Amino acid sequence: MIDLKLLQKDFDAMSAKLSRKKVDTSLIADLKQKNEELKKAKTEFETLQAMQNSMSKEFGIYKKEGRDVSELKAKVDANKINIAAALETQRERQEELETLAMSIPNMPDDNVPDGADENDNIEIKKVLAPHAFTFAPKEHWELAEQNGWIDFERGVKLATSRFSVSFGMGAKLERALINFMLNFNSKRGFEEVSVPVIVNRNALKGTGQLPKFEDDLYKIDSQELFLIPTAEVPVTNLFADEILEESQLPIKMTAYTPCFRKEAGAAGRDTRGMIRQHQFHKVELVAITTPQTSDKVFDEMLACASDVLTALELPHRLVTLCTGDLGFSAAKTVDIEVWLPGQNTYREISSVSNTRDFQARRAKIRYKDGDKNSMVHTLNGSSLAVGRTLVAIMENFQNEDGTITIPKVLEPYIN
RNA sequence: GGAUCUUUGGCAGAGUUGGUCGAAUGCACCGGUCUUGAAAACCGGCGAGGGUUAUACCUCCCAGAGUUCGAAUCUCUGAGGGUCCA
Numbered sequence: 001m002i003d004l005k006l007l008q009k010d011f012d013a014m015s016a017k018l019s020r021k022k023v024d025t026s027l028i029a030d031l032k033q034k035n036e037e038l039k040k041a042k043t044e045f046e047t048l049q050a051m052q053n054s055m056s057k058e059f060g061i062y063k064k065e066g067r068d069v070s071e072l073k074a075k076v077d078a079n080k081i082n083i084a085a086a087l088e089t090q091r092e093r094q095e096e097l098e099t100l101a102m103s104i105p106n107m108p109d110d111n112v113p114d115g116a117d118e119n120d121n122i123e124i125k126k127v128l129a130p131h132a133f134t135f136a137p138k139e140h141w142e143l144a145e146q147n148g149w150i151d152f153e154r155g156v157k158l159a160t161s162r163f164s165v166s167f168g169m170g171a172k173l174e175r176a177l178i179n180f181m182l183n184f185n186s187k188r189g190f191e192e193v194s195v196p197v198i199v200n201r202n203a204l205k206g207t208g209q210l211p212k213f214e215d216d217l218y219k220i221d222s223q224e225l226f227l228i229p230t231a232e233v234p235v236t237n238l239f240a241d242e243i244l245e246e247s248q249l250p251i252k253m254t255a256y257t258p259c260f261r262k263e264a265g266a267a268g269r270d271t272r273g274m275i276r277q278h279q280f281h282k283v284e285l286v287a288i289t290t291p292q293t294s295d296k297v298f299d300e301m302l303a304c305a306s307d308v309l310t311a312l313e314l315p316h317r318l319v320t321l322c323t324g325d326l327g328f329s330a331a332k333t334v335d336i337e338v339w340l341p342g343q344n345t346y347r348e349i350s351s352v353s354n355t356r357d358f359q360a361r362r363a364k365i366r367y368k369d370g371d372k373n374s375m376v377h378t379l380n381g382s383s384l385a386v387g388r389t390l391v392a393i394m395e396n397f398q399n400e401d402g403t404i405t406i407p408k409v410l411e412p413y414i415n
Numbered sequence: 416g417g418a419u420c421u422u423u424g425g426c427a428g429a430g431u432u433g434g435u436c437g438a439a440u441g442c443a444c445c446g447g448u449c450u451u452g453a454a455a456a457c458c459g460g461c462g463a464g465g466g467u468u469a470u471a472c473c474u475c476c477c478a479g480a481g482u483u484c485g486a487a488u489c490u491c492u493g494a495g496g497g498u499c500c501a
Contacts (some may be wrong), residue, residue, distance in 0.1 A: 049473060064434090
């Protein structure tokens with residue numbers, strides 16, 4: 001959630017930043033006004049409540065002294081009616097404010113480039129040059145079927161479209177990749193955690209998936225629980241409602257989970273193959289830091305994800321997302337795109353984001369900052385999407401006859 | 416599934432004849448005295464959010480509803496945990 005105090009203090013700066021993310025200034029103005037109205041309603045209610053409290057105290061004293069309370073009671077009873085009304089207004093205002101505030105995205109960092117969509121993203125650097133093929137490289141679904149690694153039809157049979165089944169070496173490679181990545185991340189100082197893949201509404205509010213993006217989540221109707229779209233949700237929320245000691249920070253974690261997404265807005269996109277699945281494996285990085293160190297940890301996470309690809313000998317590039325492509329919670333995001341020779345293009349395989357204090361404010365994750373409590377910064381990044389990594393391996397390591405060479409670093413994991 | 420108990424500040428743990436309880440006490444933590452330094456001892460501070468220049472003031476004792484002038488304390492519902500029965 002954006003900082004309402006800051007909004008009151010510096011409306012212009014904030015609305016300028018948010019308008020870069022296509023948030024209508026009138027919305028921000030509305031938010032400011034609602035905030036002021038809530039304040040007013042609160043003051044009103046609290047004044048009445050204070051009266052009530054002091055009269056009640058008096059009441060106790062009167063009783064003890066055996067004095068007549070009928071007059072006081074009449075006063076108190078009258079006040080009660082006003083309190084009920086004031087409380088009701090306050091509640092309404094509170095709810096209005098919250099509904100609006102929770103649906104406003106994070107402000108982009110100042111150095112995030114302006115832009116409308118992914119075409120305006122800015123490449124930072126390329127790592128490893130795509131190697132030249134002496135034959136026309138195939139796309140991964142062809143290779144996957146030819147090698148018997150992935151069965152798309154049977155995935156559909158078991159569930160619905162956008163589900164698949166991995167067999168034999170395909171399945172083995174997925175497992176190898178997960179283990180390899182977790183080990184890799186551990187060595188970089190990210191503690192391995194294993195978390196629930198079903199979470200409640202509150203956790204999803206904390207990281208920003210709710211209330212705005214409920215359509216893209218799988219919901220367990222009977223219980224108000226949801227399948228996680230990313231490990232970012234349970235891992236970040238591990239520390240919700242907590243006040244951490246500064247000495248504990250930064251907390252750096254890595255987790256493997258399956259992820260579940262309805263892909264509601266993606267009809268018709270990537271319908272073939274396993275680029276866009278409803279269920280996929282992902283190894284995630286999450287960090288909780290002080291504001292002073294979040295940029296440093298961001299770079300560490302980005303390097304960590306990029307180095308995994310380098311270790312796998314996969315050509316990739318780093319891309320700074322422009323304002324138009326930036327996610328809801330992120331102040332800054334760098335995507336890592338892996339080279340897919342079959343598709344002859346770079347495709348997103350990882351996304352590292354700094355949400356600054358946006359999620360921290362929603363999830364109430366704070367730390368002792370001297371003698372006061374301040375919001376932490378939270379960061380997350382994939383390292384990596386396992387299915388897409390497998391796709392990249394298939395396409396980059398394919399031989400002319402359609403067989404696939406296994407990257408050297410994975411050999412210990414599949415024997 | 417049935418019965419019963421329980422849910423308090425970072426932790427432990429008082430508080431159940433409703434009033435001055437945001438809450439004893441201990442531990443932990445922070446500051447100080449003492450010490451060459453540390454430990455011990457002693458003194459002081461120490462929940463969170465809102466609000467204020469600062470006070471005042473308001474809210475929070477699992478969640479929600481209720482009784483009452485007044486609820487951590489009583490009633491109901493729900494959730495989590497324990498024990499027993501099945």
